[in-house]
Amino acid sequence: MFRKTAFAAIFILISAGMAVAADDLMKRAQGQFKPIPQDPPAIEGNAATPEKVELGRMLYFDPRLSKSQLISCQTCHNVGLAGADLQEVSTGHGWQKGPRNSPTTFNAVFNRAQFWDGRAKDLAEQAKGPVQASVEMNNTPEQVIKTLSSIPAYGEAFKAAFPGEENALTFDNMAKAIEVFEATLLTPDSPLDQYLKGDEAALDDNQKQGLKAFMDKGCAACHNGVNIGGSNYFPFGVVEKPGADVMSEDDTGRYQVTNTAADKYVFRSPSLRNVAITQPYFHSGKVWSLHDAVEIMGSAQLGISLTNDEIDRITEFLETLTGHQPEVTHPVLPPSTDNTPKPVL
Ligand code: HEM
Ligand code: HEM
Secondary structure, eight states, rough: HHHHHHHHHHHHHHHHHHHHHHHHHHHHHHHHBBBOSSSSOOOTTTTOOOOHHHHHHHHHHHHGGTTTOOOOOOSSSSTTTTTTTTTTEEEEOOGGSSOOOOOOTTTGGSSSSBBBTBBBBSHHHHHHHHHTTTTTTTTHHHHHHHHHSHHHHHHHHHHHHHOOOOSSOOOHHHHHHHHHHHOOOOOOOOHHHHHTTTOOGGHHHHHHHHHHHHTTTTTTGSOBTTTEEEEEEEEETSOOOTTTTTTTTTOOOOOHHHHGGGGEEEOOOOOOOOHHHHHSSTTTBBOOOOOHHHHHHHIIIIOOOHHHHHHHHHHHHTTTTTOOOOOOOOOOOOOOTSSSOOOOO
């Protein structure tokens, strides 16, 4: 009888202990990470209206923003491919390769600043970059406005999106419309987010071990908040600089923006949202396996050799960051007219 009672007591104590441990893990995770909201956040100075979002969607998909009229935002940030292009580095105008891997546009609205080196303060400032970059769309603001103005339906769409503005069809308004559209590209309801909202069963045991390791080992120091990253700058190679097979000497990162020696090889820690489906990895795009990327982070950022098991668990945890992908319909774009500039390849 005594033995039976003792066993029961021990069983209750162990279960209670496990419940506390599980509860602790959830509480710790809730302190570090926040779920992606269901609805787009409000953007200061750029209120969203259905007309503006719709115009932004048209522009995001319209290759006529590029000089060749072949390349759109969608080319390198494919909404069917988690907002990325699955290329080492992007290919743009005239089949030119750019210097960096294309980050996803999904959830980008929650990043502190845009680009690997944070050189654009928000999505509107960012959107003006690729249109003009010679290795991307290779166009000029004047030519974009000339093109869009030659298409009557765009004149109407800009007026509807920016009511009361005498001259609504401007390069700035193009960027603002794209910004509010991009803010709708959210991926809520990932298993991690369901867990953060209190669903204990949303992660399995391996994924929970991975989550614990991610926090215990120090990954969460640089990858936290709503985007599990995207909020701060760090040297790539805090402890051990990765070899040339992962990072080229030529791309000095934030140093190119600030010209400060301390910013050499400093990059924004990227968001890890949907990271399992946005390979390849790092600004160089040199690493195709998430397992390898985790191992590199261990040695480069933390100066530790993670065991194979730890890498597996962390990788399984990172897979829980894949959220519900937005279903975006390709818009029917208004036709060009005789006045529309011709494509230049
Ligand atoms: C970066 C949007 C066109 C390739 C970005 C980012 C956004 C974005 C939001 C920053 C994401 C982040 O930092 O996390 C757009 C929009 C486009 C457009 C709205 C159309 C107007 C393109 C095109 C290409 C491209 C056509 C490829 C030819 C890249 C690359 C980066 C980037 C390589 C990273 C550049 C760096 O960090 O220096 N884009 N993009 N984008 N995009 Fe695009
Ligand atoms: C990039 C995971 C620790 C800062 C990445 C990437 C992954 C990752 C998967 C590539 C994302 C992509 O290309 O889309 C991890 C894991 C860690 C960890 C699992 C713990 C083992 C850290 C720490 C820091 C940090 C401690 C800051 C000291 C960065 C930076 C990049 C990055 C700056 C961008 C590197 C570049 O391409 O320039 N991380 N990370 N990470 N992480 Fe971490």
